[in-house]
Amino acid sequence: MIRYLFLTACLLFGLVPAYGQTDALPPTAETGTTALRISYEGQSGYLPGLTLGIEQELRRHVRKKVKRNGKLKERRRMWLGSVEAGYWLHPQRYTATHVRSGIMWRKVRTRGRKIEVGLSLGAIRRENWGRTYRVTADGDVRRTYADHRYYFMPNFELGIGRDYLYAKKPRRFSWHVRPNLSVYMPFNATFVPTMGIRWGIAVYLPDRTFRSFLNKP
Amino acid sequence: MKAFPLYCILLLLLTSCDQATIGADVSETYFVRYKGADMPVYARGNTASGKLILVIHGGPGGDGYVYSQLYFSDQLEKEYGMLYWDQRGQGASQGQYGGSQVTIEQMREDLRGLCWG
Numbered sequence: 181m182i183r184y185l186f187l188t189a190c191l192l193f194g195l196v197p198a199y200g201q202t203d204a205l206p207p208t209a210e211t212g213t214t215a216l217r218i219s220y221e222g223q224s225g226y227l228p229g230l231t232l233g234i235e236q237e238l239r240r241h242v243r244k245k246v247k248r249n250g251k252l253k254e255r256r257r258m259w260l261g262s263v264e265a266g267y268w269l270h271p272q273r274y275t276a277t278h279v280r281s282g283i284m285w286r287k288v289r290t291r292g293r294k295i296e297v298g299l300s301l302g303a304i305r306r307e308n309w310g311r312t313y314r315v316t317a318d319g320d321v322r323r324t325y326a327d328h329r330y331y332f333m334p335n336f337e338l339g340i341g342r343d344y345l346y347a348k349k350p351r352r353f354s355w356h357v358r359p360n361l362s363v364y365m366p367f368n369a370t371f372v373p374t375m376g377i378r379w380g381i382a383v384y385l386p387d388r389t390f391r392s393f394l395n396k397p
Numbered sequence: 398m399k400a401f402p403l404y405c406i407l408l409l410l411l412t413s414c415d416q417a418t419i420g421a422d423v424s425e426t427y428f429v430r431y432k433g434a435d436m437p438v439y440a441r442g443n444t445a446s447g448k449l450i451l452v453i454h455g456g457p458g459g460d461g462y463v464y465s466q467l468y469f470s471d472q473l474e475k476e477y478g479m480l481y482w483d484q485r486g487q488g489a490s491q492g493q494y495g496g497s498q499v500t501i502e503q504m505r506e507d508l509r510g511l512c513w514g
Contacts, residue, residue: 310426314431315511
């Protein structure tokens with residue numbers, strides 16, 4: 181368990197120096213390097229939950245091409261780092277809090293339509309809903325509240341959405357729908373995969389928010 | 398005298414906790430943590446009758462909770478206290494233990510642990 185937590189911590193803190201790398205990005209008017217994400221997350225497809233996160237653009241490749249009809253065609257491919265924290269609950273069984281951090285590849289087309297693929301590592305704390313009786317092998321019974329367990333949680337997600345930053349009338353806003361597959365491990369005797377879907381919005385922060393913060397003497 | 402409201406609140410808390418499990422129409426979930434597994438038990442129905450029925454689901458891969466949703470459960474819950482139990486590694490049970498602990502003997506031991514709990 182310790183090594184999983186260590187891995188997660190490495191990823192979480194590994195993103196901090198990554199913010200410094202954004203200085204290498206060309207400063208363009210359309211740059212929206214940092215965004216706040218708010219998503220509804222229905223783990224297992226139906227459990228209600230909320231996820232808050234922050235994503236940081238690490239690298240961008242823009243390809244522009246003039247089509248035969250004279251219209252400009254744009255393709256943006258980017259790598260992003262993200263950190264997220266969320267909560268969801270099962271009305272009868274448990275509540276869950278999680279943190280995760282990862283990388284995401286995103287492709288944005290001319291009008292802002294986007295597809296994305298992400299991979300993240302995280303940890304989840306699942307808390308029993310109600311009281312728990314801890315029973316030992318010699319028959320001793322102790323009543324506890326909010327008993328919980330931690331699991332390592334790698335996560336893979338695919339997403340679609342629209343990024344209005346690149347629309348005809350640019351706005352610092354986007355929406356996304358992301359089905360995802362998480363694996364809890366070690367869970368029971370082995371591991372358990374679980375499907376989820378999250379949809380939500382991302383709001384771009386003013387440019388250079390983090391850069392100015394990190395470059396302070 | 399100053400502590401009187403505090404005693405009242407404490408008494409209310411204690412009695413409310415106990416009365417939740419014993420009644421004519423109980424609907425409560427609790428967990429038994431035993432040998433690395435947290436196994437949920439859904440207590441439903443008339444536990445005040447003094448007669449409890451423990452539902453042991455099939456499997457492996459079963460779920461105790463679904464039995465509480467079946468048509469006969471309402472009838473039984475009027476007469477008896479029903480305990481729907483998710484066994485180790487099944488349903489909504491969770492935990493961390495080795496594969497060597499997934500045996501019939503361990504399930505029997507879990508049942509004993511459940512009775513203690």
